[in-house]
Amino acid sequence: MFLAAFSPKSSDDVSPDATLMQQLLRKDVGAFEELYERHSRIVYSLVLRILRQGSTAEEVVQDVFLQLWRNSSQFDLRRPFVPWLLTMARNRALDHLRLKSERQRRREDQTEEFPQIPVAAPEYEAALDDQRRAERVRALIRSLPSAQKKAIELAYFEGLSHSEIAASLNEPLGTVKSWIRNGLLRLKEGLQATS
């Protein structure tokens, strides 16, 4: 049920999400409700994992979906919807986390309200259905050594820099850089190999 929220591609290559976004441009409340039903669980799961407090996470999820409603015209219908939505939700949650902890640093490049996701998704994106891709991502990251997995999680869910991760894990800076890059490349290769 959880993973069913991700949008499969229809045969004519126009995803249900793209159709719903077209309806959202006309301020169709029904389309908004359906987009919420399809994606609120993964967005909430991600934001909750970052913020770790249910009430705050719901505030951020509310902001994300209201942003979607109010500024739907900024979405490029050629882009894959879910990665775009997740990137926006992550940016919002990390901004909130940084604000709360008074850690004003880094990632100004990713603070834009509407993130840049490729117009054409990588080839292996379409080849895997959403549930299999989710399982594959989890399995690939689980297969990494625990410290490398931890470094990637600190970067993605905590928004920490290489230096902060190195200090947190008490590991050399160069090691942390290699862990993150190689971990992501391994994830990419794993997804490509599955396609």
Added chain:
Amino acid sequence: MNSHDQFRDLIEAYAIGSLDAPERAALEAHLAGGCDECAKALEEARWLVSQLAYLAPNAEPSDMLKGRLLQTVRAETASSANQTGVRQTTVPWWLWAGVAALLLFSVYSAWNERKLRNEIANLQQQTEAQQAERQKLEQELTAAKTQAHEAMIWSDPKSKKIMLPPKDPTMEPLEAMWHPDMGLVVRGWKVPSPGDKRVLQLWLIPKKAGGKPMPSVTFWPDASGKFSAMVENPPDAMSDTQALAITEEPIGGSSQPTSTPMWVGGVS
């Protein structure tokens, strides 16, 4: 390895946001120079990074959130329709004539039409920028209010300090401050992360004999083990509470404890 290859090696870290400032600035300058290969790699890396969201434990938002959102968007739709109606009834005939003239003129002048569209786009951008700024300010205000509220509880002489020693002597104790009117704050350092799909949950143990523990907030420590959890409206009064306890529970919290308390502190 040439300089381009060095920049190419930074793309994945840039996409996940972990580059330190000097490397980030150097890569941004390289990208601004128009390197198509790196720009394409960055787009793909951003897509790849977005897939890490699947690592988050599954969780479901409350039904109240959906209700609030739908209420807001329906209200905005109704408001927009009303404004349109007002405009239709108050616009004088001569203004409609002016609009018609403008439309006719735009048919004959493609250049003028393009100019008009650009102006509208600029206005939209300004409106959206103002909306974003307002939302950012609202977030800052909410965070500042929370911090101020917590600080007031910690500094008010009416507040009562409660120490929560750990059951496991290798762990650090937690501390709480309870104000009879402003609420309760619990905080701690070097707190170990709960297990997979688990959270920490605060409980109020009532004085009344046979009374069941009252469930309160759930929370996680951050990467360094630090946390601060505030309960503005505790489920029971301080005078009726014998102790505070913290247990590990499934994500979403429990209605009654399912594990042995890790920290317990007497209130009175």
